[in-house]
Amino acid sequence: xxxxxxxxxxxxxxxxxxxxxxxxxxxxxxxxxxxxxxxxxxxxxxxxxxxxxxxxxxxxxxxxxxxxxxxxxxxxxxxxxxxxxxxxxxxxxxxxxxxxxxxxxxxxxxxxxxxxxxxxxxxxxxxxxxxxxxxxxxxxxxxxxxxxxxxxxxxxxxxxxxxxxxxxxxxxxxxxxxxxxxxxxxxxxxxxxxxxxxxxxxxxxx
Numbered sequence: 001x002x003x004x005x006x007x008x009x010x011x012x013x014x015x016x017x018x019x020x021x022x023x024x025x026x027x028x029x030x031x032x033x034x035x036x037x038x039x040x041x042x043x044x045x046x047x048x049x050x051x052x053x054x055x056x057x058x059x060x061x062x063x064x065x066x067x068x069x070x071x072x073x074x075x076x077x078x079x080x081x082x083x084x085x086x087x088x089x090x091x092x093x094x095x096x097x098x099x100x101x102x103x104x105x106x107x108x109x110x111x112x113x114x115x116x117x118x119x120x121x122x123x124x125x126x127x128x129x130x131x132x133x134x135x136x137x138x139x140x141x142x143x144x145x146x147x148x149x150x151x152x153x154x155x156x157x158x159x160x161x162x163x164x165x166x167x168x169x170x171x172x173x174x175x176x177x178x179x180x181x182x183x184x185x186x187x188x189x190x191x192x193x194x195x196x197x198x199x200x201x202x203x204x205x206x
Contacts, residue, residue, distance in 0.1 A: 001150060002201055005117060006034035007160040008153035011042075013146050014091045014115040018043035021085055023104055025049075026095035027069065028056035030175075030201035031117060035093045036066050037173050038164070044091075048084045050077065050100065052196045059199060063174055077103040088112075096121045102132035105143065114145040123194060176200030 009031075010016050022039040026032045027049025036047045049060045049069045060069035068084040077099045081089075090112050092104035097119025104114065122129045137143065167173040178198035180189040186204045193202040 002030035003034050003164060004153065004157060004160050005150040006031045006038060007164060008150060008156045009093060009115040009117050009148060010035050010038055010091075012153060012156055013148045014093060014113045016042055016044065016091060019045045020090040021046045021048070021088065021109075022091045022093065023048045023050075023081065023085065023089045023107070024066075024093045024095070025072075025100040025104075026118070026120060026196075027051055027060055027064075027066065028176075028199050029095060032093070032095055033060075033064050033175065033200060034173065036060070037064055039091075040065050040067075041167065041172065046085065048081070048089070050080075050096075056199060059176070063176075072100070078106055081107050091115070093117060094119070098122060098129065102134055105132055105134050105137050108137075108141060108143055110141050112141060112143050114143065116145060116147040120194065177203055179203045179205050181205050 016039060022044045024032045024035045027036055028051040036049050039047045046067045049066045050072045051057050051060060051069060052073060054071055057069045057071050060066040070080040070084060081103050085107055088109040089107050090109050092108060092114045094101055094114060094116045095118040098121035176199045178200060183206055189202055189204050192198060
């Protein structure tokens with residue numbers, strides 16, 4: 001499911017084109033890490049990821065093949081994204097929302113596409129969260145933004161399996177899993193997932 005989410009969001013929703021510069025938030029997660037690798041394999045000129053620790057940033061560049069990555073806790077996302085993508089971005093795959101989305105809108109080029117997969121920064125908000133303050137840029141830049149759920153893209157599964165399964169089998173695509181033992185630990189595993197303690201898919205082993 002995370003792989004199909006990445007594939008459908010990048011290929012069908014964001015309509016990745018060869019030569020695009022792609023930015024992925026929560027890029028060390030189960031979906032984000034596949035998005036970045038698929039983007040590179042499909043001809044993106046540059047792939048940038050954000051994550052929440054120095055170790056995850058290292059994994060993005062050394063294990064998952066991202067061209068650049070940054071820890072969003074080290075400073076404003078807008079500033080770090082501008083440094084990583086001096087010529088702007090063409091595609092933003094959003095798993096976070098909030099500051100990341102606003103920064104991506106600011107950095108996106110003419111005709112840019114945004115695929116909204118998740119907004120984890122807002123899931124635990126107890127009050128309404130203000131939207132990005134720069135939505136007016138959608139007009140001048142002719143930006144397209146679309147939210148999606150993987151269940152709407154089951155028709156893409158045969159294409160996904162045909163293309164991606166061989167890449168996983170031959171090692172062209174790497175993935176990680178965080179495994180927690182025991183059903184009694186499932187609630188804590190869920191909390192750790194929301195806090196970003198996992199790398200890749202969070203699994204509970206019975």
